[in-house]
Amino acid sequence: MIELKDITKVYSLGAFGRRKLTAVDNVSFSIREGRIISLIGESGSGKTTIGKMMLKLIPITKGKILFKGKDVSSMEGDKLKDYYRSVQGVFQDPFSSFNPIFKADRIFELVKSEFFPKVNENEWHKRVLNALESVGLNPKTVLNKFPHQLSGGQLQRMLIARALLLDTKFLVADEIISMLDASTRIDVLNILADLKNEGLSILFITHDLSLGYYISDESIILYRGSIMEAGKTEKVFNNPLHPYTRMLLDSVPRLDKKWETFETPERRSAEAYEGMCKYYDRCPVATKECGIQKLIEVEEDHHVACWRWKNVQ
Numbered sequence: 001m002i003e004l005k006d007i008t009k010v011y012s013l014g015a016f017g018r019r020k021l022t023a024v025d026n027v028s029f030s031i032r033e034g035r036i037i038s039l040i041g042e043s044g045s046g047k048t049t050i051g052k053m054m055l056k057l058i059p060i061t062k063g064k065i066l067f068k069g070k071d072v073s074s075m076e077g078d079k080l081k082d083y084y085r086s087v088q089g090v091f092q093d094p095f096s097s098f099n100p101i102f103k104a105d106r107i108f109e110l111v112k113s114e115f116f117p118k119v120n121e122n123e124w125h126k127r128v129l130n131a132l133e134s135v136g137l138n139p140k141t142v143l144n145k146f147p148h149q150l151s152g153g154q155l156q157r158m159l160i161a162r163a164l165l166l167d168t169k170f171l172v173a174d175e176i177i178s179m180l181d182a183s184t185r186i187d188v189l190n191i192l193a194d195l196k197n198e199g200l201s202i203l204f205i206t207h208d209l210s211l212g213y214y215i216s217d218e219s220i221i222l223y224r225g226s227i228m229e230a231g232k233t234e235k236v237f238n239n240p241l242h243p244y245t246r247m248l249l250d251s252v253p254r255l256d257k258k259w260e261t262f263e264t265p266e267r268r269s270a271e272a273y274e275g276m277c278k279y280y281d282r283c284p285v286a287t288k289e290c291g292i293q294k295l296i297e298v299e300e301d302h303h304v305a306c307w308r309w310k311n312v313q
């Protein structure tokens with residue numbers, strides 16, 4: 001349904017934009033209907049940049065994004081509007097998506113005036129009630145309230161309801177539960193799982209491995225803008241073959257284990273990894289032969305960007 005082909009994003013930095021930063025480097029993946037893919041990586045690995053390019057919030061430097069086979073970058077006017085009926089995003093901080101001086105349900109009125117001006121008020125009200133109920137919200141508790149009178153979890157669910165009003169087929173969910181407390185997190189995760197069962201596809205952006213494992217069919221592990229490992233979630237998590245994925249999984253705190261210090265390999269110097277694998281400076285199994293790595297299929301539905309994957313213990 002949505003396909004990223006060799007996507008690269010280079011940001012210009014500094015006063016005259018002379019310094020360049022490659023935030024996303026030749027990334028390709030696709031998401032089919034009714035699937036959840038987790039995009040997992042530490043801060044700065046390029047997750048949000050990928051989500052923003054998919055939502056056309058920032059331009060792509062190189063590569064293509066196809067939605068149902070059509071190039072997204074050339075969409076304008078009515079075609080772009082159609083795209084936004086199908087593809088929507090929900091972001092980490094629900095408070096920043098609401099204007100504090102207006103009631104929170106104004107987000108629904110804006111959807112109506114922008115996308116459904118001809119739908120009559122009664123019909124629209126019914127649609128809003130349905131959307132709220134499908135994300136587990138009682139309309140009486142959330143309608144007619146200002147954002148500060150609602151909790152982060154309620155606001156986040158209202159944003160998901162807003163996306164549903166648009167008949168969304170694909171949702172970019174960028175760290176949407178990081179700011180919620182544990183019990184609300186599970187509620188929102190379960191809502192996403194229900195929506196997936198109804199055919200919604202989701203790019204679930206997270207730095208939290210356990211959330212990715214809990215919810216997704218497939219997982220992509222990103223490091224410095226490149227995919228290190230990707231595949232079916234069970235394969236990536238139960239048989240991690242990239243040293244970076246191993247390191248990430250080893251650093252997840254476990255309830256049955258007390259904290260202990262790990263020996264981290266000494267970092268190699270930054271110059272030493274010019275033309276080398278992106279993980280070269282931290283990798284415990286790296287050798288001087290580790291050039292720029294491409295994804296290799298190591299088994300069905302499991303790809304790893306490490307030629308030494310057999311040496312990863």
Ligand SMILES: Nc1ncnc2c1ncn2[C@@H]1O[C@H](COP(=O)(O)OP(=O)(O)OP(=O)(O)O)[C@@H](O)[C@H]1O
Pocket residue numbers: 011012013021023041042043044045046047048049050207
């Ligand atoms: N507008 C921008 N201009 C310049 N550099 C940017 C811009 N936006 C992001 N970056 C840089 O691009 C890299 C990737 O950022 P991005 O926000 O995509 O990462 P992330 O994995 O989503 O991180 P986080 O989990 O902290 O949100 C980072 O080094 C960041 O500093």
